[in-house]
Every structure is written in structure tokens, then in C-alpha cells.
Amino acid sequence: MKKIKLGTSELEVGEISLGCMRMSELSNKDAAYVIENALDAGVDLFDHADIYGKGKSEEVFANAIQMNDDIREKMKLQTKCGIRDGFFDFSKEHILESVDASLRRLKTDYVDSMLLHRPDALMEPEEVAEAFSTLKESGKVRYFGVSNQNPMQMELLNKYLDDDLIVNQMQMSLVHTPMLDAGFNVNMKHDPAIARDGSVIEYCRLNDITIQAWSPFQHGMIEGPFIGNYAFPEVNAKLQELAEEKGVTDSAIAIAWILRHPANIQPVVGTMNPERLRDIAKASDIELTRQEWYELYRAAGNDLP
Structure with a gap:
């Protein structure tokens, strides 16, 4: 499969990625087959979110492949946060807590990219920037992006961020x-x-x-x-x-x-x-x-x- 680079990052990935929203519905055995098959086909970026299966999709993913350093090196992991039950939340506290929870479920020390999921009208960009800096400095997240955002929303974030946004997910x-x-x-x-x-x-x-x-x-x-x-x-x-x-x-x-x-x-x-x-x-x-x-x-x- 052809490779592309995500934004201005150093992440080179297959030009097709696998969204793992439905992985919560699979057994560990079936999920392992899906993941191994994807890697064999050159699909090496796996897209998650804290809300997929209420966290179960990330758990099934990690358990299915018995996450370890060797398998982790073969893939790029991406997750998203910000959607809660009836509202959106880009607060520093929620971003940090969400990433920590995703890392526990994925059984890994870091994700390659983390995206803000759906725009939060109450977003304070300075607070998001603080959360991103904390995550980057701790090594928990390598790169950042957004999902479903328009140019001005991204420009507002960029005013305060130290690093480039590398991804925007759009339907x-x-x-x-x-x-x-x-x-x-x-x-x-x-x-x-x-x-x-x-x-x-x-x-x-x-x-x-x-x-x-x-x-x-x-x-x-x-x-x-x-x-x-x-x-x-x-x-x-x-x-x-x-x-x-x-x-x-x-x-x-x-x-x-x-x-x-x-x-x-x-x-x-x-x-x-x-x-x-x-x-x-x-x-x-x-x-x-x-x-x-x-x-x-x-x-x-x-x-x-």
C-alpha cells in the first residue's frame, strides 16, 4: 500500500486507515484477525476514540493483540476525546483524564496522534494548549489534530499551540x-x-x-x-x-x-x-x-x- 505523511509530522502511514468504532462488538479472537489482516494489507493506522463502545473498543483492541512493544512498533495509534454524555468538553482536566484512560485501555505508554472530537463551543484555547503541552512533554501524545472543525476554529487553536495540527477528520x-x-x-x-x-x-x-x-x-x-x-x-x-x-x-x-x-x-x-x-x-x-x-x-x- 502507498504511504502518506500525516500533516507536517514524521508519521508515515498507509494511505487507508482502519476505524475501530465497531471493534467493541468482536471477540478477542475475531478482533485479532481483523488487526493482523489490516497490517498485512498495509493498513497500519488504527483510529480510536474514548467513546467507541464506551471505551470497550480500545480494550478489545489491546487484549486481542496482547499489546506489547513488538506489535506496538508495527502500528500507529490514534484516539480522540471531547464528546461526553450530552455535551462536548475540551477542558484541560477532561483531555488529560481521557488520554490517560485511553492509554490504560490500549495498554500502551503513548498514542501517535490525539484528536479533539467535535467542536466545543465553550473551548478555551489557552486551556487546550496547556493540555497539549503537558501530554507532549510527558511523551503520552506525539502529535495532535482535530475532527470536524472549520478553518477559523483551527486558526483559533493555532494561535495558542506550540505544534502544528496534523489532522482534521471530516465526513x-x-x-x-x-x-x-x-x-x-x-x-x-x-x-x-x-x-x-x-x-x-x-x-x-x-x-x-x-x-x-x-x-x-x-x-x-x-x-x-x-x-x-x-x-x-x-x-x-x-x-x-x-x-x-x-x-x-x-x-x-x-x-x-x-x-x-x-x-x-x-x-x-x-x-x-x-x-x-x-x-x-x-x-x-x-x-x-x-x-x-x-x-x-x-x-x-x-x-x-
Whole structure:
């Protein structure tokens, strides 16, 4: 699998990562198979969060592989914090407590990256900066990032941080493209022209921040997958056509579409099916043409101006 560097960091990882939200539903044996299969396919960044399975996903992950120094060196671990029961919390106290709890569950001394999960309107950036400094100096976190933030929210944080933010996780799939739509429809008076995120994709490219695309097979936020969904006939037909032509699955084509963008976006796939993950990983070897990329974008229901 091709490698990318996360932001301005020294972290080199496979260009596809594995989201571990559903790992809490697996036995240790099945989870071990998923993790080993991912590493064999070149997927070596594992994305966690303190709320996944209420912490159980991190526990299952560590127990499944019997976490030790040898296996730890083969992977990059990322976790997130800030979502609590009914509110968001970027307080220094919560960030420090959350990271310590994740480290205990993951049975490791450090995570490679830690992201702030969903913006907290009551965030005090000075306090976040203090928490980040404490975590960095203690060796518990190597690098920091955010999730679901717009450029001004990141700029506010950057005013106080000593280190660059290296990642911003944003929802993106072939049928969820607000990061792209407004760029095609500048100065036009219809819905796709609305810039809902402050030109976040351009901001991240300008500032060398890696966008990680979460839910790359979903439509809406939690409505379900669009692949194989009869409600999306045109895009599924095009995916199937290209999949047959290139000898891969439709899911691999959907990921290759994201990888084709020059921003070096890293999809975070959440499948716990080892065979499906191997099929998806083949996207790294697919190079869609510019025409194919646009054909898929239009098949997803988008009109070009």
C-alpha cells in the first residue's frame, strides 16, 4: 500500500486507515484477525476514540493483540476525546483524564496522534494548549489534530499551540461532498454554492493538514451505506462498471475516488470484515483518470455548472 505523511509530522502511514468504532462488538479472537489482516494489507493506522463502545473498543483492541512493544512498533495509534454524555468538553482536566484512560485501555505508554472530537463551543484555547503541552512533554501524545472543525476554529487553536495540527477528520464519501461542491459553484445562486465549512479542504492543503475522511461509504450522517443501495442507482451502476473493468470491488472504487483527490485525503474505513478490508485496500493500486473521477461525481447526483 502507498504511504502518506500525516500533516507536517514524521508519521508515515498507509494511505487507508482502519476505524475501530465497531471493534467493541468482536471477540478477542475475531478482533485479532481483523488487526493482523489490516497490517498485512498495509493498513497500519488504527483510529480510536474514548467513546467507541464506551471505551470497550480500545480494550478489545489491546487484549486481542496482547499489546506489547513488538506489535506496538508495527502500528500507529490514534484516539480522540471531547464528546461526553450530552455535551462536548475540551477542558484541560477532561483531555488529560481521557488520554490517560485511553492509554490504560490500549495498554500502551503513548498514542501517535490525539484528536479533539467535535467542536466545543465553550473551548478555551489557552486551556487546550496547556493540555497539549503537558501530554507532549510527558511523551503520552506525539502529535495532535482535530475532527470536524472549520478553518477559523483551527486558526483559533493555532494561535495558542506550540505544534502544528496534523489532522482534521471530516465526513466525506462519494455521495457526501460539501467540501467539494461549493468549489465548483462559486458565485452561483443555488444550494451547492453554499460554503458550509469555510473552504476547509483548501485551508488544510494550504497548511499541510491531512484530511481523514470518515464514513466513506455512508450517505447522510447515520443513514447507512450507499453502495448496493437501490436509492442510488446511477452511482452504483458506475461503480460496478469501473469495478468490473479494473478487477476490484465497487467499495475499492469508492475509496479510489477519494484517494484520487490531490489533497492526499486518508479514508478511515470502519469494516470489521477482513475479506472486505483486503478488497478495499486494493484501492491504493487504482489510479482513476480525471474523466472517471468526474463521471463518478456526476453519477452521484451532482451537476457541474
